[in-house]
Amino acid sequence: MFHFTVETKKPSPVDEAVYDFIALGGGPAGLNGALYAKRKGLRTAVLAYDLGGQLKNTSSVDNYLGFDNIDAGQLIDRFVSHLGSLDVPLITSVRVAAIEKQGDLFHLRLDSGRVIKTKTLLAALGGSPRKLDVPGEERLGGKGVSYCATCDAPFFKDKHVVVAGGGNSAVESAMDLAKWASHVTIIHRSKFRADQTLLDKLDKIANIDVRLETQILEILGSDHVEAVMIKDKRTETVSSFPADGIFIEIGTIPNTALFIELAHLNESKEIIVDGFQQTSLEGLYAAGDITAQPYRQIIIAAAEGAKAALSASNYLNKKGL
Amino acid sequence: MPKLLPAEVSEQIRSLLESMIDPVSIIYFTDHKCSSCLETGQLLEDIAGLNNKISLVVKDFAKDIDAVKQYDIRRIPGFVILDHEQKDRGVRFSGIPAGHEINSFLSALLEMSGVDSELNADILARIKKIAKPIDIKVFVTLSCPHCPGAVQTAHRLAMQNPFIRSEMIEAQTFQEMSRVYKVSGVPKIVINDKYELLGDQPPESFLDLIDKIA
Numbered sequence: 001m002f003h004f005t006v007e008t009k010k011p012s013p014v015d016e017a018v019y020d021f022i023a024l025g026g027g028p029a030g031l032n033g034a035l036y037a038k039r040k041g042l043r044t045a046v047l048a049y050d051l052g053g054q055l056k057n058t059s060s061v062d063n064y065l066g067f068d069n070i071d072a073g074q075l076i077d078r079f080v081s082h083l084g085s086l087d088v089p090l091i092t093s094v095r096v097a098a099i100e101k102q103g104d105l106f107h108l109r110l111d112s113g114r115v116i117k118t119k120t121l122l123a124a125l126g127g128s129p130r131k132l133d134v135p136g137e138e139r140l141g142g143k144g145v146s147y148c149a150t151c152d153a154p155f156f157k158d159k160h161v162v163v164a165g166g167g168n169s170a171v172e173s174a175m176d177l178a179k180w181a182s183h184v185t186i187i188h189r190s191k192f193r194a195d196q197t198l199l200d201k202l203d204k205i206a207n208i209d210v211r212l213e214t215q216i217l218e219i220l221g222s223d224h225v226e227a228v229m230i231k232d233k234r235t236e237t238v239s240s241f242p243a244d245g246i247f248i249e250i251g252t253i254p255n256t257a258l259f260i261e262l263a264h265l266n267e268s269k270e271i272i273v274d275g276f277q278q279t280s281l282e283g284l285y286a287a288g289d290i291t292a293q294p295y296r297q298i299i300i301a302a303a304e305g306a307k308a309a310l311s312a313s314n315y316l317n318k319k320g321l
Numbered sequence: 322m323p324k325l326l327p328a329e330v331s332e333q334i335r336s337l338l339e340s341m342i343d344p345v346s347i348i349y350f351t352d353h354k355c356s357s358c359l360e361t362g363q364l365l366e367d368i369a370g371l372n373n374k375i376s377l378v379v380k381d382f383a384k385d386i387d388a389v390k391q392y393d394i395r396r397i398p399g400f401v402i403l404d405h406e407q408k409d410r411g412v413r414f415s416g417i418p419a420g421h422e423i424n425s426f427l428s429a430l431l432e433m434s435g436v437d438s439e440l441n442a443d444i445l446a447r448i449k450k451i452a453k454p455i456d457i458k459v460f461v462t463l464s465c466p467h468c469p470g471a472v473q474t475a476h477r478l479a480m481q482n483p484f485i486r487s488e489m490i491e492a493q494t495f496q497e498m499s500r501v502y503k504v505s506g507v508p509k510i511v512i513n514d515k516y517e518l519l520g521d522q523p524p525e526s527f528l529d530l531i532d533k534i535a
């Protein structure tokens with residue numbers, strides 16, 4: 001009946017030595033980067049607040065080669081135990097507060113005050129949920145406005161909820177919510193971007209319906225979500241659509257605050273990288289959802305992490321560091 | 322009741338708990354029939370069986386009135402973790418810490434036993450300065466990956482200052498209470514029954530809010 005997701009790690013001993021490669025972030029990009037770096041013989045560690053990253057926000061994964069429909073928690077366990085088999089230190093439950101480059105070394109200051117030094121750094125901090133940016137969203141946060149279907153679905157038992165978004169994560173969230181809610185309506189401002197296989201599954205679920213080409217203008221309610229104001233873009237009609245909650249799944253914004261001074265970002269505040277995952281700062285690489293690449297997927301993040309580690313290894317060889 | 326923890330998970334937890342330094346005690350309050358009391362009791366028994374530094378004392382919520390009063394237990398299933406001097410450091414769990422929440426339970430055991438929580442010196446100084454009663458409730462669901470972080474932070478604050486008490490509350494076990502506190506998103510942090518924070522907030526955010534409380 002109860003399952004247990006053990007993520008707590010043994011306390012990591014303070015390591016004063018200088019690392020060759022630190023993967024900053026415990027999502028697919030950081031973990032795979034660390035795997036590749038360790039295999040190249042680099043002195044490697046993962047530094048992250050949690051392990052799994054955004055994978056933790058979903059229940060199952062259907063598009064990672066080699067695993068059809070794997071529980072997301074299990075996929076994380078596999079990633080982590082693969083790293084464990086190579087003895088890569090996982091320094092978790094820490095937030096990095098500041099990063100500086102002094103000479104050839106990056107100094108990472110953790111929120112505990114501890115400083116960790118490394119010759120190369122992989123920025124793999126992923127993204128945080130993007131907001132709709134409409135009136136009512138902030139005020140009703142936690143009062144019916146949610147960004148985590150797996151966390152909050154139980155509060156919407158037998159209720160009617162809206163899911164905002166049209167990509168894979170919106171459709172997956174709607175399917176998770178449909179197990180609790182009496183009815184789920186997906187509202188999206190344009191056409192679906194989700195995979196056809198997911199949409200085929202969606203079609204078979206009786207308590208989900210869909211409104212495309214529909215924009216959410218406002219979230220309404222006094223002390224709890226009561227409705228969303230929507231505009232049908234085809235007819236230009238505006239109406240109030242009753243709902244007890246709204247789950248916002250419209251992608252992520254990159255966690256690049258720590259890199260604004262260090263590397264070039266694009267207009268969307270994503271880190272710009274070249275074909276080697278190299279950023280504008282020597283020794284700094286970036287991979288996954290934090291970078292300026294259009295496809296936010298586990299396999300892509302993991303692959304970019306691998307490229308970054310191989311590039312870092314080459315850089316260290318060339319520089320003789 | 323058969324063991325609740327699968328063998329593989331037990332092994333993982335056993336190895337983690339090897340880092341414990343001093344002994345700790347869990348005082349568990351139950352009536353042996355309340356919703357999820359049996360499972361919570363079994364989980365605590367399983368965990369206590371994994372390391373001899375953990376002792377478990379079971380109290381009857383209806384009969385052991387003195388203990389209920391002493392630890393100010395307000396709902397069951399619920400438990401308190403005491404340090405090696407049997408001192409109550411303000412750490413409470415109400416409802417079963419299963420699912421993701423096993424992590425806040427494990428870190429509470431480790432830190433209560435003396436494992437360093439790695440709070441930075443400034444934060445620690447701010448926590449120590451608090452000189453008014455602070456009651457932190459952290460509402461969680463077991464499927465919430467962001468919740469253990471919030472519970473862990475709240476418990477760390479409690480362990481560092483006798484004025485602070487912190488309680489994890491499993492929202493589905495305590496549905497009526499969740500309704501009263503208008504919980505529909507987790508982690509939801511309620512301080513002194515009045516001030517609210519949402520999400521896995523860093524200790525600074527807890528402290529900024531606590532500083533505002535007269």
Ligand SMILES: Cc1cc2nc3c(=O)[nH]c(=O)nc-3n(C[C@H](O)[C@H](O)[C@H](O)COP(=O)(O)OP(=O)(O)OC[C@H]3O[C@@H](n4cnc5c(N)ncnc54)[C@H](O)[C@@H]3O)c2cc1C
Pocket residue numbers: 024025026027028029030047048049050051052053054055057058060061062063064094095096097124125126127168169172173255287288289290295296297298299301
């Ligand atoms: C609901 C949902 C469903 C999804 N479903 C799928 C799917 O089925 N298939 C698929 O391929 N993709 C899916 N995705 C997308 C996929 O999860 C992401 O593309 C992928 O996780 C990106 O990996 P990443 O390593 O770049 O970053 P993330 O997964 O975002 O990981 C970032 C890491 O950085 C850490 N971090 C952030 N800031 C700090 C800091 N200051 N200090 C320390 N650590 C920090 C975090 O703790 C985390 O470990 C889904 C996404 C969502 C939200």
